[in-house]
Amino acid sequence: MANDKSKVGSLLIKGGHVIDPAAKINAPMDVLLRDGRVAEIALPNKVRGSADEKFDARGLIVAPGFIDLHVHLREPGQSYKETIASGTAAAAAGGFTSVCTMPNTAPVVDTDEWVAWLRHPERAAVVNVFPIAAATRNSRGASLTDFAALQRAGAVAVTDDGKPILDDEIMRAALRLGAELNLPVVQHAEDTRLTESCSMHEGPTSFRLGLRGMSAAAEANVVDRDVTLAQQIRESRLHVAHLSTSDALKAVRRGKRSKARVTCEVTPHHFTLLDEDVGEYNTNFKMNPPLRSATDREAILVALADGTVDAIATDHAPHATHEKQVEFERAAFGITGLETALALAITKLHRGHKIPLTRIVELFTAGPARVFDLRGRGSLARGNFADVTIFDPKKRWTFEAAKSRSLSHNTPFDGWQFTGKVVATIVGGKIVFRAD
Amino acid sequence: MNKPARGSLLSIEHLEDKEILGLLKLARRMNPLRARPLLRNKRVVLLFYEASTRTRSSFEIAAKSLGAITTLVQSSGSSIEKGESLLDTGYTLRAVGADAIVIRHPAAGAPHLMAKHLDIPVINAGDGMHEHPSQALLDAFTILKHKKAFKGLQVAIIGDIYHSRVTRSNCHLLARFGAKITLCGPPEFVPDVAATLAPGLRVTRHVEEALRGADVIMLLRLQKERLAGQKIRLQDYISRYQMTAARLKLARRDAIVMHPGPIIRGLELTAEVADSPQSKIIDEVHNGVPTRMAILVRALGKAK
Numbered sequence: 001m002a003n004d005k006s007k008v009g010s011l012l013i014k015g016g017h018v019i020d021p022a023a024k025i026n027a028p029m030d031v032l033l034r035d036g037r038v039a040e041i042a043l044p045n046k047v048r049g050s051a052d053e054k055f056d057a058r059g060l061i062v063a064p065g066f067i068d069l070h071v072h073l074r075e076p077g078q079s080y081k082e083t084i085a086s087g088t089a090a091a092a093a094g095g096f097t098s099v100c101t102m103p104n105t106a107p108v109v110d111t112d113e114w115v116a117w118l119r120h121p122e123r124a125a126v127v128n129v130f131p132i133a134a135a136t137r138n139s140r141g142a143s144l145t146d147f148a149a150l151q152r153a154g155a156v157a158v159t160d161d162g163k164p165i166l167d168d169e170i171m172r173a174a175l176r177l178g179a180e181l182n183l184p185v186v187q188h189a190e191d192t193r194l195t196e197s198c199s200m201h202e203g204p205t206s207f208r209l210g211l212r213g214m215s216a217a218a219e220a221n222v223v224d225r226d227v228t229l230a231q232q233i234r235e236s237r238l239h240v241a242h243l244s245t246s247d248a249l250k251a252v253r254r255g256k257r258s259k260a261r262v263t264c265e266v267t268p269h270h271f272t273l274l275d276e277d278v279g280e281y282n283t284n285f286k287m288n289p290p291l292r293s294a295t296d297r298e299a300i301l302v303a304l305a306d307g308t309v310d311a312i313a314t315d316h317a318p319h320a321t322h323e324k325q326v327e328f329e330r331a332a333f334g335i336t337g338l339e340t341a342l343a344l345a346i347t348k349l350h351r352g353h354k355i356p357l358t359r360i361v362e363l364f365t366a367g368p369a370r371v372f373d374l375r376g377r378g379s380l381a382r383g384n385f386a387d388v389t390i391f392d393p394k395k396r397w398t399f400e401a402a403k404s405r406s407l408s409h410n411t412p413f414d415g416w417q418f419t420g421k422v423v424a425t426i427v428g429g430k431i432v433f434r435a436d
Numbered sequence: 437m438n439k440p441a442r443g444s445l446l447s448i449e450h451l452e453d454k455e456i457l458g459l460l461k462l463a464r465r466m467n468p469l470r471a472r473p474l475l476r477n478k479r480v481v482l483l484f485y486e487a488s489t490r491t492r493s494s495f496e497i498a499a500k501s502l503g504a505i506t507t508l509v510q511s512s513g514s515s516i517e518k519g520e521s522l523l524d525t526g527y528t529l530r531a532v533g534a535d536a537i538v539i540r541h542p543a544a545g546a547p548h549l550m551a552k553h554l555d556i557p558v559i560n561a562g563d564g565m566h567e568h569p570s571q572a573l574l575d576a577f578t579i580l581k582h583k584k585a586f587k588g589l590q591v592a593i594i595g596d597i598y599h600s601r602v603t604r605s606n607c608h609l610l611a612r613f614g615a616k617i618t619l620c621g622p623p624e625f626v627p628d629v630a631a632t633l634a635p636g637l638r639v640t641r642h643v644e645e646a647l648r649g650a651d652v653i654m655l656l657r658l659q660k661e662r663l664a665g666q667k668i669r670l671q672d673y674i675s676r677y678q679m680t681a682a683r684l685k686l687a688r689r690d691a692i693v694m695h696p697g698p699i700i701r702g703l704e705l706t707a708e709v710a711d712s713p714q715s716k717i718i719d720e721v722h723n724g725v726p727t728r729m730a731i732l733v734r735a736l737g738k739a740k
Contacts, residue, residue, distance in 0.1 A: 204632040208449070210544035210566030210601060280450075281545030325553075327522060327543035329564070 008429040009052035010034040016057025022366035022379035033386035036428040063361045065097025065387025067368040070313035077106030082318040082407045084123040090405040091127045092433035094338040095422035097387035098128040102161045110134035110145045112153035126432045130156045139163045156372040159186035175236035184237040189222035199329045201275040201290040220247030227255035240264035242315050244289040246299035263371045265313035268344040283324045283331035284412045311368035314341050318408030336411045346420025386429035395421040440551035443735035445559045447567045448608040466726035473503030474737040481534040482508045485541045494724035526550045536735050557735035572605035574727035578720050587614035592646040595656030596625040602696040607634045620646035647686040655695045679705040692716045
């Protein structure tokens, strides 16, 4: 990587329309990248420095590099589903310049060695990888990991994703230790005591299909408890992963109003799909948290627009065909999402629900950068990392799962027609993805 | 992934009215004792991942009466025990020459998965808590033997609705043809959401309310194998919901009592009710054979 970086020269992105919510820019601007940093940002034709290379961005939006707070790249241990190389290639194709990886691998990422392993150049990542480490040893929920060591090794947060921390004392201890280190604790909010053998959202559709349903309360109760703990523990930071219910949003709002450091993310599939879309047991619509009711989706759309939601995160969860082509109740939870996130945001949120592009860009950039304190990212301010996402908000295209960069093709969006497409992804000043 | 092969029977919900009526009409013409060999040389595999007496034996007798060859594959004693996937089992059975598969499975949607990947008819003989279409058809067949039409018929379904695939299929079928259905039981068994299953469904907690004026009373077994930790006090259930001779009097005098079986005497009904002239429980079992003959002829026969 060090060698690569020295080869990075300078690149002038010319003629584009810059949207950089953190810097309050929404105007035609040229951007000069040099030595892996943003060297200059200026009105059209006003950049003073010269560049080795030029990128013609006429008609395109130039944004800070997108950050995904929630991906499963499956290494170590499950490289038949995805590798860091394939997953980050999919991320680049989806416009993401940074991804935060979940620790529920085999083994669980619960030591500084594994955090370092994830960040090693041999993993061949094409975008920045920020590991999220396990909050408890082996994510068993019994004893905390060494947060300080994990943080020093590069972990940006801790979580037991998929195995929520239900024990009050352990959660309290995690938030306390996180507060000391200014490290966010990420919770997959699900009271698993209420969701045993459940495979979708509880409602008319689950009843009709004869499937056991996860109640909205199983999520909301945990978020409610966590927010209360975050309010009690000074300086603690709670991040609610893939929030999916209206009631959980109420708890997050309560926390935010009280000035507790509570943040949350929402996935593209939860703002797009409903439980009834599962159709006749289509396992590509099975994920956890499950697709919810129309009321929940409506509440999420409102929260995306009004600022309650801090980030859009994909929960990219690749699985092999044999793990999905089985009985619905036995199928693995999760869908891929890196390559469809921006297209869904533009198609559904911007065109469908009139959410301004500036807000959408914020949800992919400044918002997530703030959640995990990713310094020098999420904005194109001078001196920041030269991570840039360039997209065409009007381009119509059809997503084909078979052409995905991911090793897995478990997506509900195969064949969907979208408006809005990534044109180029630049990481550290280097173009890592360019649309044909 | 394809559409299910012609002749598949996966659910009542997605079966067209005319197909339901066609099957009922065909069933009336079927007689296992005097059947034409419409399925001669056809191979029907009975793939049973769950225990069954009525459904399995009546499908087998139906198939054999029509001249088909049948073979039974059960989870114990087959490669299923060794971890073979459902689809691989399906491909294997297709390769040995199955012309149709009758499948019972504890997972909802298992027959749909198989039908999407196989080019032969798949017949759902009960999938988890989802549907049991052949049972609904034989129940409809039984009702029409005793009642003129479905329209306006008052049907009370009492018991463990939540776990019941029979109820889901029956509600889809009977509501479609204009029956008025009341679902009755405690909230653990009859969640309010049950009323959303089909148009015109009603939920009540009071058995008297469900029974008053009923033409058809359908009882259900408490499915202990699917209770998954739910605490139901049996004595309480019996005192509030058991079908007794006294309660039966609340229904219309010509009301019939049905039950998909197996029945547990002394629990959801008394022996007196089970053996009363109004009970059509044995009649249902009997009607299972011609109904399943019709289903198999539709799947494999050379037209009517």
